[in-house]
Amino acid sequence: MEENQNINPEENPEFVPENQEQLDHSDSIVKVNGMYKDWFLDYASYVILERAVPAIEDGFKPVQRRIMHSMKELDDGRYNKVANIIGHTMQYHPHGDASIGDAMVNIGQKDLLIDCQGNWGNILTGDGAAAPRYIEARLSKFAGDVVFSPKVTNWQLSYDGRKNEPIHLPVKFPLLLAQGGEGIAVGLSTKVLPHNFNELIDASIKILKGKPFTLYPDFPTAGIADVSNYNDGMRGGRVRVRAKISQLDKSTLVITQIPFATDTSKLIDSILKANEKGKIKIKKIEDNTAAEVEILVHLPSGVSPDKMIDALYAFTDCESSLAPLGCVIENCNKPLFIGVSDMLKISTNRTVNILKRELEIQLDELETKWHFANLEKIFIREEMYIDFKLYSDRESLYEYLYKRFEPFKKILIRNIEDEDLQKLTQIPMIRITRFDSDKADDAIAKLEADIEQVKHHLANLIDFAIDYFTTLKEKYGKGRERQTELRSFDTIEATKVVLRNTKLYVNREEGFIGTSLKKDEYVADCSDIDDVIVFLRDGKMIITKVDDKKFVGKDIIHIAVFDKNDKRTIYNMIYRDGKSGASFVKRFNVSGVTRDKEYDLTQEKPGSQVLYFSANPNGEAEVVTILLRQVGSVKKLKWDVDFAEILIKGRGSKGNTVSKYPIKRIELKEKGISTLRPRKIWFDDTVQRLNVDGRGELLGEFKPNDRLLIINQSGKVKTIIPELTTHFDDDMIVLEKWKPSKPISAIYYDGEKDRYYVKRFVIENENKEEIFISEHEKSQLEIVSTDWKPMAEIIFSKVKGVQKDNLLVNLEEFIAVKGIKALGNQLTTDKIRQINLLEPEPEKMEVKNEENISEDIKTDLEDDGQITLSLD
Secondary structure (H helix, E strand, C coil): CCCCCCCCCCCCCCCCCCCHHHHHHHHHCCCHHHHHHHHHHHHHHHHHHHHHCCECCCCCCHHHHHHHHHHHHHCCCCCEEHHHHHHHHCCCCCCCHHHHHHHHHHHHHCCCCEEEECCCCECCCCECCCCCCCCEEEECHHHHHHCCCHHHCEEEECCCCCCEEEEECCCCCCHHHHHCEEEECCCCEEEECCECHHHHHHHHHHHHHCCCCCCCECCCCCCEEEEEECHHHCCCCEEEEECEEEEEECCEEEEEECCCCCCHHHHHHHHHHHHHCCCCCCCEEEECCCCCCCEEEECCCCCCHHHHHHHHHHHCCCEEEECCECEEEECCCEEEECCHHHHHHHHHHHHHHHHHHHHHHHHHHHHHHHHHHHHHHHHHHCCHHHHHHHCCCHHHHHHHHHHHHHHHHHHCCCCCCHHHHHHHHCCCHHHHHCCCHHHHHHHHHHHHHHHHHHHHHHHCHHHHHHHHHHHHHHHHCCCCCCCCEECCCCCCCHHHHCCCCEEEEEECCCCEEECCCCCCEEEEEECCCCEEEEEECCCEEEEEECCCCEECCCCEEEEEEECCCCCCCEEEEEEECCCCCCEEEEEECCCCCCCCCCEECCCCCCCCEEEEEEEECCCEEEEEEEEECCCCCCCCCEEEEEHHHCCEECCCCCCEEEECCCEEEEEEEEEEEECCCCEEEEEECCCCEEECCCCCEEEEEECCCCCEEEEECCCEEEEECCCCCCCCCCCEEEEEECCCCCCEEEEEEECCCCEEEEEEECCCCCCCCEECCCCCCCCEEEEEECCCCCEEEEEECCECCECCCCEEEEHHHHCCCECCCCCCEECCCCCEEEEEEECCCCEEEECCCHHHCCHHHHHHHHHHCCEEEECC
16 A cells, blocks of 8 residues: 655655646645634534524524424414425425434424324333324414514525525524423533423513512423522533332332433333442332333332432432533524523513514504505595596506595505505405495494504503413413422432442451451441441551452451441540550540541550440440559559540540559440430421431430331321431321320221221330221321320211201310220211311329329420429
8 A cells, every 4th residue: 555645845845746737736735734623613613503502582493493484384284294394394404304303303292382193202211203204293372372473583595595494483482491402512512401381481470570580490200309509500500300209118119200301211220220239129120101100119128118219319310410501592693601590581572572573563564454444435435436537547547646635644644655546446346336434434443443452562562571471371371380399409328328238347357358258257238338447456547448358457446337427426445555654535436537548546656555445326435444453552453434424525635544554454344325415306398308407397306215206197107216318208297206105196087987986095016107097998087186185176067957066075085095906986976077176275283293293294394385283
């Protein structure tokens, strides 16, 4: 193969051309880098302006605009084959049928501009549309009302110069914000998220009224969205979207809504991959999606549904993050980066201008009709047509007519022109002979009324625009309510919800840890994303990631899976400072560390050694006995140290002195109890989560063994340890701190016996969820109360026109506390229309000694003051 011989003679003076003709052509050579620079810029500009980015004026990309224009040209009220529409659009669009077909399906699936017939695919499942020859389409009524107005449209020649196409369509609605849009051009991209139809109209009306407004996305796949960092849809913003997951039963989760920009197939694939990687553990998954999403996730026994919901959000496409980027084309020639609020303002102002132009055109047409109607009336009434035979040419005839109309110029609104006279001379004689002056006056009066109305609209243009938007909402807004629920999300820590599907082992003497050391000491279950905290005998501490096998240091005294946000685990330690120094005691927690960095918990002297160490998950403080070696005249060789008396400080603290003499050994004398304060827990109804940050309603202060009481509308009751990751059912009606001896009162309808019953009970099995109403399918819970003395109002139905007086029932007096499975006492034999729970009566008790007051009553006295005590 010969080498390429494109050599520049100026750069290579030794090169001698074979003939002079080669030199003559050297002046026309263009360097490749020059061509690349010019051509690439042209290409980039074309892709940005003509393909990928929508225009701010009408919200369409060029292919979308050409599709809509073609559908308008083909519109006869009937459906057209999509293949036919694609072929017609190719007269305007130079990029082939595939790009047109894909763009048309995309518009059709948004259910706004195109009335679709046939299989247009499914945005929920990701199924594609049928071939264009099998599906049909026509313009929707909404598109006919808001997209087209030929009289105010500006036109340009198509790419081949044979047709006229609109530069922009006169869209009178923020289509780009309603449908959303995205595209990747050369050097930039755009991603405008879809917004709610009715909310856009409401916001446009607020703009016209000068009121503030906010816009947040609303997705056709519904789901849940956190828009706290939306940033008005501009660069740098983020929208977190989640699937809607609920607990169907103890072993089944159901996904009923999915995040935007995904589909059920992708979602299921992500769940299966997470299961294969061991992040989650599921039994099987079923996809029952049809018109609505229904994905059943079956869990194996022993897997917490609450924890699994968080794990699905953490490790699968059930949660994703969207990065909006508001980029549009302005004035057909440059990209503009803009927020959705400004997009809506521009769209609203453009709608007002289009309405104004339409009104001005309508006014001109009405005035033209009024002008000619009056000319015709005068022409026939004055019998100007009789003398036509006296004039042989047009000029003399027009001169005659101008003179005849001269006395009537004052009543006309514009000058008479030759075109007016031409129309008058072409009026058929039969129309003249049948001319009805009264009907003509009525028609003129109607035109005058229409002219006044249009002038009124022009004079009150903003009010007219507000009425226009209001009419749009009334006509097309039904069924377009918000689908996506807006909610603030808690950040899910993957390490807290990941499936711990492997085991961590340790070789303490050799200093190795890992998941492959199966012959060594078992530590705990873990996952491959967990961190491990390790304490060594020499006082060193290190936090490192789980691995198959890793050396961390010899003589390990404690190892555990590490939670960086755990502030309640307290480490109690006694160490010797150096080889023969004094011993010190300290209590500390561990947070804010760097992975794989070695920390010294002693005073960093050589030979330092940990003499006693314990890890306490709830801040427990034990009592230990110190035994000294017999040294000289030391008399006190034994005493106790209570860790409860030691303040909790940072891990770098020196600690308190235990003894300056050598310690023989340290013995555990007494196990400790928590020295941490009870933890205050709140319930945030917005996110349906517990928290310790003061958000929402305070549930109380919780000690380690305290529990929450949960009652659902379905008649189920249970108690749980208050964990911050707990999920709550939608039908939860009671959530409060559980007081074991405090009875629960309920009135329920028994579907089998067709009677209302009253029961009072206490929970006997705190670790079991139980149902306290009958399990007949028609049974239902009417009211439930955890007050000491609840009151209910019974409203009876009319019987033969007679209304029985309402009945007040003190549930405490009505029935004694019985077992949770007891049927209860029948409330009444009369027909009941309604049952209301009233404010409880304050309980008054007289006791002789404070010791007789139960702890629950004391707590209620402190919490709500409902109980009045008289103490001697």
